[in-house]
Amino acid sequence: MADTRLIQGRYQLLDLIGRGGMGEVWRARDESLGRHVAVKCLKPMGRQHEQSYLRVLRERFRREARVAASLQHRGITVVHDFGESEGVLYLVMELLEGRNLSQLLEDNRQHPLPVAEVIEIAEQVAAALAYTHRQGIVHRDLKPANIVRVADGTVKICDFGIARLAHDIGFSARLTGTGIAMGTPHYMSPEQIGAQNVDHRSDLYSLGCVLYEIATGAPPFDMDDAWAVLVGHRDTPPRPLRPVRPELPEPFERVVLDLLAKDPEDRPEDAAELVRRIAALPPLRADEPPRRTPPEGRLPPMGASARLSGPPRLPGWARDMTTGSKAAGTGPLQPPPDPAAALTGSWTEPWAVGPGGAGPRRTVPRTAGAERPPPPELVAELAGRHSEGLRLARLDRWAEAGEVQRAVVAERERILGPDHPDTLASRYEVAFALARLGRPGDALREFARTAAGRERVMGPEHPDTLAARQETAYVLGRLGRHFEAHQVYTAVLAVRERVMGPDHPETLRCRHNLAFNLGRLGRPEESYDMARDVAAARTRLLGPEHPDTLVTRYEVGYALGQLGRWTEALRTYQAVAAARARVLGPDEPDTFAARYEAGICLGRLGRSAEALELYRELVGDRTRVQGAAHPDTLRARHGLGVNLGRLGRWEEALAEARDVCAIRARVLGADHPDTLVSRREVAVGLGWLGRWTDALAVYRDVAQARQRVLGADHPDALASRHDEAHCLEQLGRSAEAVELYRQVAAVRRTRGTRGHRIPPN
Template sequence: MADSRLIQGRYRLLDRIGRGGMGEVWRAKDESLGRHVAVKCLKPLNDRDRTGHTFARVLRERFRREARVAAALQHRGVTVVHDFGEADGVLYLVMELLEGRNLSQLLEDNRGHPLAVADVVDIAGQGAAALAYTHRQGIVHRDLKPANIMRLTDGTVKICDFGIARLGRDIGLTSRLTGTGIAMGTPHYMSPEQIGGDRIDHRSDLYSFGCVLYEIATGVPPFDLDDAWAVLVGHRDTPPDPPRHHRAELPGYVERIILDLLAKEPDDRPQDAGELGHRLEAGRAVSGHVPTVVSYPAARALPAAPALRPRPGRGPSREPGMPSWTRGMTTGHKAAGAGLRITPPDPSAGLSGEWIARPVTGPAEEPVVPQRPAPSPEVLAGLAGRHDAGLSLGRLGRWTEAGEVHRAVAAEREHVLGPDHPDTLASHYEVGFSLSRTGHPADALREYEHVARARERVLGPEHPDTLAARQETAYALGRLGRHLEAHQAYTSVLAVRMRVMGPDHPDTLRCRHNLAFNLGRLGRLEDSCAMASDVAAARARVLGPAHPDTLVTRYEVAYLLGQSGRWHEALSTYQEVAEARAQALGRGHPDTLAARYEVGISLGRLGRSAEALTLYRALADDRTRVHGPAHPETLRARHGLGVNLGRLGRWEEVLAEARDVCAIRERALGPDHPDTLVSRREVAVSLGWLGRWAEALLEYRHVADARTRVLGAGHPDALASRDDEAHCLEQLGRGQEAVELYRKVAVLRQQGAADGR
């Protein structure tokens, strides 16, 4: 394979970018798709003797399991796996090619000093989101460490190398594989239950992640020792030094989170990564400013954790609770410490060794910093062309691809032009726009805030580009439910736009439209409707009554009329918008179809269910033709059809429709997606109306359990589902159980009301 430089006639190996104890990683070109990828290859194994054959078989089984699990993961914070297989006796894995540094390298670049606090918090937040996703899939990584967490050039954090990840339910297979003597984990980052050979779940990953955060926040791992046995005993028996003993300026909430993650007992840690993310957000909101740069004297040495000694009369190999594979175990690679540069890759780490090549260094161990030449006109023109290509992809609605293009251009512009150059900031702005359109408002907010600050510094606070970034910041805040902050941001931008551009400028009207929309989210429906009506009239006067922006605002007016209970006016407005859009854009345009959907909602609210049913049948057919049968909007139309069948008392048809929609949503969106659960509840409702209460109870309970798991026991949707469950129990004559459940729901509601005060 190495001679041909081509795998399976498709992946051409270009240059080796890393080497580990079990194989190599190559930068390669996918000849079929014309894109660059990373190809991870295992070293060929000797199958001749019996032991080697067993090891090879187990490793192949483990590798294929890794590949299947990793290929199923689709999240911004997890490395994308494109393909895997075996060629000429060599197992290979094809992944996205990442541009950036792993956390181990970042610490090494920083000469073992901790990362900036803002970076620590950002890495923690992004890592928590990725872990929350993988844990929801039932996947436990089991080998989280700095070398397995990458920070890309655009700031994205990705968890890599699910080399010993396993499905949570796949216990039997993992037990057999562990018995082969392949070490599962790295000593500096292993949880107490992992060390003791106990049952592992997602909370073990949280412990390991706490070790990583401890190290990037302080510069040293929790137990900074050279003896593997002492490290393991430290994790199992010894409380770590509080991080602020090493770094006094670390925010208190960061220290508390890290120490909670490092609790010896899994039950004492945050119970899932979602809780970790919420605590980080809450801490950031309370703590306010987080310093972004921390300087350290060159000669300053961070204190080491105290040495651990074996108990009197006991040798390391006889320590109770330690599995046999810990005997003779070396410390392996850790991100920081005196042995960083001379510690070889840990061969026991399997697929999770040092895969990324080290930077070239000068004689005095100073990184070589190349001189940056002035960019040529050809380079600038090429970047401008790629930027325009990204804009074109966005206009086509291909936002994920557009984001990838803008992210790459932003990184290159930052390199050749500098971080504050207007062109660099324009690319970052488009990255934020793409993130917003692909459902990542928190990531978009970070981009917009960065651009707004830089533009204000470089261009001035009243420059149109600065105002555009601040306005998008407000939009992202609204998407995150932070409506009061969004209102304040919109009001501030609008005041400047009114003064500088005038009340009828399109940008001013856009800001007023967004402010009106946000007022509605604050519950100020009358103010919202009045402002939206004014904006609609102004846009009709300035842009024309059929202009898309005018129709967008009229659509918002209709929505607000409906929210206010004025459904006759809402229906009339929706119908006018739908007809105008059909004439201007076509009957199959997504905006036209959206207005027709709202017409159906209004008809149903007015008790005109037969008309609504006819409309939804036609709409579902049109959506299927335009988007396909499994598209979320097609399924929304079919759900509306089912609702109106129910209003007409046609419950057998409702049940069939709801079950079909639920099955498609479960396949396309996942079993715990809110839309899937709405359809499952519709199944339960129809079963109840048909008198099949025992079946209905199972469905109601399934929905309630899923919402509790995903949203929390006190979330309004979870509580409403428990009420449904209790009502079902009543219908089955199980009154005492119903009363107890109603009582529990009441207590949770009271607690939620008290917490909200």
């Protein structure tokens, strides 16, 4: 390794990631594009080598690096650059945030991985091999350490071309006294051991060894002596897998044993055939044992993205667009109790009940515009109009409710003053209606004014003041300002626990919302712990099937999903859906919501056929109850389309995405976030069908819309620009892609210097 930590004046080496037989791997920063990358530095040649040999070596390195850089597949690590610096040959690759399969087994204490994960890994690696083998490229050193599961669930193969380079230039280790060039003994094919010609079927054998190990916990020939391992590969039939792991599907065991055939002619013909065989596997049994929770700080299990059938699933860069909406927090799910009775007394009466029906209010000083008490009949009329606004809200007629309350606010402000509790009660309802109408920015302004007025008049610890502050936190979360929301929720909760006690319904509601917000801050363990405790308290106080208890159990399911514990999440959502059907009725929106989330879990567990059936039924039920154009009906149709894609039915998936997109554009507007999600799903489908030129046009359309609506530096707008660059890469327009990546990186750097506060871990 050269002494300098700056390669070619561009790549700043930061941390040593690993060291191996061929050199070192560093985490580095690309100073030109402002992104983090991995830099593999191959060992510099000693002086004992002749210059002619070194010239040949460098040329072979360049040739193999070009081959590696030419590979463009979601399942293969991207090579960005290569060259030589001060005698060090280097490769610049994408930095993978994840764990390789060896590390995953270590995390699991060498226990086998869950069946759904094993099959998902098999499918993704087979798809990547099918691509590379079509290019005439053989890996030669496929092993668990060279297969990485990225944080979003994508599985990537590393070191394509480098293994062949190692073989060509003599870097590979050799067995003492044998003269046999080695890969890694536990994953070598018999033809490698016998120094025979190696083709793509050697990679299939190595993949069989990898799958055998992650499915059973040990490689097929697990001996300490390297020679014994090689003899096992060459002469000994592997033991069947199912005596060790009976829950493995028998057809999958047959796939692995066929991959481990001694004669290459007896293995699957190619990786494409392997993909087809995996796609034809039957659905996994629903009673598969729950997966083991990894040690703290480890990556969550891969079950969040595993599936069992169909061709390769959605790429990681598109996956965030396939999960639909999540739990929305409770907030006040219903308008507050009708306060009409509280609005008919004298406004200066010191012990009148507050608008929320909770506790005394303070005497309100007379203000300008209210020198004399207002006429009682006018006060009564405004109270009646306020009640009418609440009635409209209970009917979900939020636009009308908001208009009624806005008019009442203006009148009450004129005759009572802006800080009168009755004025503030109507302003609170205006804010609530704005939030329900999808205008969180306007709602935030009105809730903040209400909270400030109530604090001045009623005091900071009055229940109505706390209610307004809590709703302020809720809309901050809706605006993505989760750290600010966290601060408000925490402050409100401290007061509620001290004043009302830990088991008061409003205290529990605040804790529920805080748990929800913790999940959005990327703190799923804390979110899960708090939601579980709130669910237990509500079960004890209200009963296991009270609607509030079920709301929190629903949130527990969401936190489990964030932790990758999809089997437990599925059970939770199914239980909530069944209880809501009994308590609320099978056609209630909350019942539908729990069924929808169960469908997401099925997809994440690789049970896409079951998810597809669930969404078909849900679409029918929501269409019957809510209408074909209702946003929730369209969300269920979106989930249906996603699972069609996961099953490889991309023509149908594309047609579904286009239809949903057209309806959303008509009902919600062309630039509504849900419409843009569907338009992006159209682009994903076009890409999977190889229609990259058409996909590029759609990705650009989505990027421009998000820039226009959200601003050029919004994370969603930047993600769309990244999608556009990826599409350009697929079309071979690398220079344009690099320029676009550079622009995105520059904007992200600018956003990072604006002093945004980072929430604590």
